[in-house]
Amino acid sequence: DAGVIQSPRHEVTEMGQEVTLRCKPISGHNSLFWYRQTMMRGLELLIYFNNNVPIDDSGMPEDRFSAKMPNASFSTLKIQPSEPRDSAVYFCASSLILGRAEAFFGQGTRLTVV
Amino acid sequence: DQQVKQNSPSLSVQEGRISILNCDYTNSMFDYFLWYKKYPAEGPTFLISISSIKDKNEDGRFTVFLNKSAKHLSLHIVPSQPGDSAVYFCAALRGSYDKVIFGPGTSLSVIP
Numbered sequence: 001d002a003g004v005i006q007s008p009r010h011e012v013t014e015m016g017q018e019v020t021l022r023c024k025p026i027s028g029h030n031s032l033f034w035y036r037q038t039m040m041r042g043l044e045l046l047i048y049f050n051n052n053v054p055i056d057d058s059g060m061p062e063d064r065f066s067a068k069m070p071n072a073s074f075s076t077l078k079i080q081p082s083e084p085r086d087s088a089v090y091f092c093a094s095s096l097i098l099g100r101a102e103a104f105f106g107q108g109t110r111l112t113v114v
Numbered sequence: 115d116q117q118v119k120q121n122s123p124s125l126s127v128q129e130g131r132i133s134i135l136n137c138d139y140t141n142s143m144f145d146y147f148l149w150y151k152k153y154p155a156e157g158p159t160f161l162i163s164i165s166s167i168k169d170k171n172e173d174g175r176f177t178v179f180l181n182k183s184a185k186h187l188s189l190h191i192v193p194s195q196p197g198d199s200a201v202y203f204c205a206a207l208r209g210s211y212d213k214v215i216f217g218p219g220t221s222l223s224v225i226p
Binding site: 042048107 | 148158203207211213216217
């Protein structure tokens with residue numbers, strides 16, 4: 001398996017634009033997580049899904065952020081409109097089940113909003 | 115309010131010596147803990163875990179110690195190698211199906 005695949009690897013966009021980050025989890029994994037890494041806050045959990053259903057989105061910072069998982073092999077994280085403070089590395093991870101199972105992370109998307 | 119804390123942002127250790135990375139947590143309901151390692155431009159990878167029913171778990175050069183009364187855990191790397199230079203994240207969760215909460219990370223540099 002190729003692991004968790006995220007695209008794009010890098011994204012530079014202007015403030016106010018819509019940004020869509022994409023993730024393909026490992027086949028057979030039932031849980032998917034979106035994290036954001038910043039210097040100040042480390043790795044923050046934004047939202048996670050189990051069997052394609054959003055379970056907890058309490059980490060999503062604002063209504064400008066939304067995430068979907070239309071099927072077991074694809075998820076998106078959208079920011080609309082984007083702001084400079086959204087600049088960070090966004091990671092997608094998947095695991096076989098929720099909880100104690102090891103999570104496998106993608107390589108991340110480095111987002112820069114100018 | 116951070117529930118998982120790693121108070122040392124960085125640590126430098128000589129090759130061959132012991133590296134000790136510390137982690138404190140505030141939520142007494144946490145009962146499972148994990149360590150992840152992250153190299154630059156890569157995602158974190160799982161390293162080792164420990165359940166609250168244990169106070170020690172060992173895997174090769176890596177040992178995690180858990181002190182529940184102090185709400186403290188530590189990761190020991192012996193002997194440290196230059197390839198261990200990375201950011202180490204401590205993580206915790208409650209129960210079997212809860213979300214994992216990560217600490218801010220500690221950057222370890224192992225000097226040859």
